[in-house]
Amino acid sequence: METPAIPVPEARSAIPASLRGILPVLVALPVLALFQWLMSDAPFASYLLSVVGVNIILAVSLNIVNGMTGQFSIGHAGFMAVGAYIAGVMSLNLKDVALSFLPVAASDQVFFVASLLVGGLAAALCGFLVGLPSLRLRGDYLAIVTLGFGEIIRVVVQNTDAFGRALGLSGIPQTSTPAMVYFWVFLTVLVARRITGSSHGRSLWAIREDEVAAEAMGVDTTGYKVRAFVISSFFAGIAGGLFAHFVPIINPGSFTFVKSMEIVVMVVLGGLGSTTGAIVAATFLTLLPEGLRSLFSVLGAEGSLAQRVDQIRMPVYGLLLVVLMLARPQGLFGTKELWDVLPRWIPRKRKGLA
């Protein structure tokens, strides 16, 4: 084919090309530092926001597989569990080790990040092993396999001494901070957005739209599906690792099928394929029970209703999903992002995925 003779135009952006890659990080770091300073005296808010953050990571990462690629994974809690337990056990064993050339707090953070990464990589490896055979096939196989994987992980944990069996792991150093959680939220969102805007993202969308056509157009569909799945699993593992470092105890009960479905609901509610949708939905669905709980306490229904919030959560989710499917099957935002659905006074990006 003749290549067009016109030279490729330079970017019209005011930001130099070499800076665009790193710019979000430069903006995020001071913001996170400020956030950390604000949160230093608010333990409950810190905890709650950390939970929100972990759920955002889970939802955004699951959205890469379920939303962008159009596959259906329902075992995300399993990958979270892998990350949580691997990172947890590692931190537990390295609790008393410190890097002598660093202050204790800094040394703790180094080990914490190392544990997180090991947990994330372990989850990614599981994602690869689970994804490779099941993603070669089309249709519902992935759902079945991931469902099974989630249960297997839970059962393995329940029967392994190193993982504390059904009692769970306690005493993991509580080294997580809201800033660290939101740093990973930031990274997850950045990765998701950059995938969307790249040729890889387009290939994933193409697979979602029509796998046969994508394959015929030279997209290595199996390869792309596996890679999306591995990336998604990695971040689920990170989310698990973070979780393990701010809750007092992790046990298999935290990573059941119910948790997986919770994440699926978040993604579906936000709109399959919408990263900001996943963020909004994850935040909403995490804060909702808290909101209800406070509401009931204010109403003076302390003993009865407030405690039942957790029990009625799943029926509420179910109801929410049914209503959503009837009223707005594409989810809150569909495949669009927040800024596409906001009113006109915010200047819109040009249409298209990039």
Added chain:
Amino acid sequence: MSALVQETKAEAGAPMLQADGVSIQFGGLKALTDFNLTVRQGDLLGLIGPNGAGKSTAFNVLTGVYQPTQGEVRVAGQRVNGWLPHQINHLGLARTFQNIRLFRALTALDNVKVACRAQGALHPEGVGLGTKVKGAFVNYRDWWRALLLTPRFQHEERELTQQAEHLLEVMGLSHRRDEEARNLPYGEQRRLEIARALGTQPKVLLLDEPAAGMNTREKADLMVLIRKLRDDFKLGVLVIEHDMKLVMGICEFITVLDHGETIARGAPAQVRSDRKVIEAYLGDSYLESHGGAA
């Protein structure tokens, strides 16, 4: 055999796509029997036959969707039995679909860019485990560039956009650039499919009933367009078509299938007067009442 292939490969008009005694069987059903075909650069070939004759099956075998039970398919001199469709595509074989298969929720531009990308990346050829592992790593490097938004990645992205815009222009779709594919009128969807196929920089283009659902004028335009594409993009083109007028009008060589068997091959005039072809299309009763070949 292989010596012969080597020899012809060196020539200017080397076959870009070759089917050698290809047969395919689904259980007891012989969908295609001893199918032979050669497409060279600059060829404009037709593949016709009544409904269920095996035309689309032939396309699917050539593009790797089905595996031949017998015989072999060669693309650019490379034997591709057992290869996956995307690997065959990378060798230079692109297709459109009978029932339009665009990426419906993507814009026209992104539809074409998907195809452009796939070709731009490095893709090791072959079916072995080693090449797969190698491919995975090449691709990961590519992912990092995208995630870090390196200047090189940004440049590539603009290059792709430009390539895709150029193709949209060639197909007369520039005004639909940012429109979702599903919102395009039927005729434009067909053209977008061709633009997308061209995005993969093919050497051979397979068109599966490109004129289906078009009116007479659109068909006439399409005929001109297909010829122009063949010349401008230096393609070999293979067309499946029901519309005899279109096929006879543009194809220089026609293969006729019926019940999976090749019943005639030759120039349009020759095929049109072939007794077997008339029989397959119009039935024996027509022949009886009209006294032999027309």
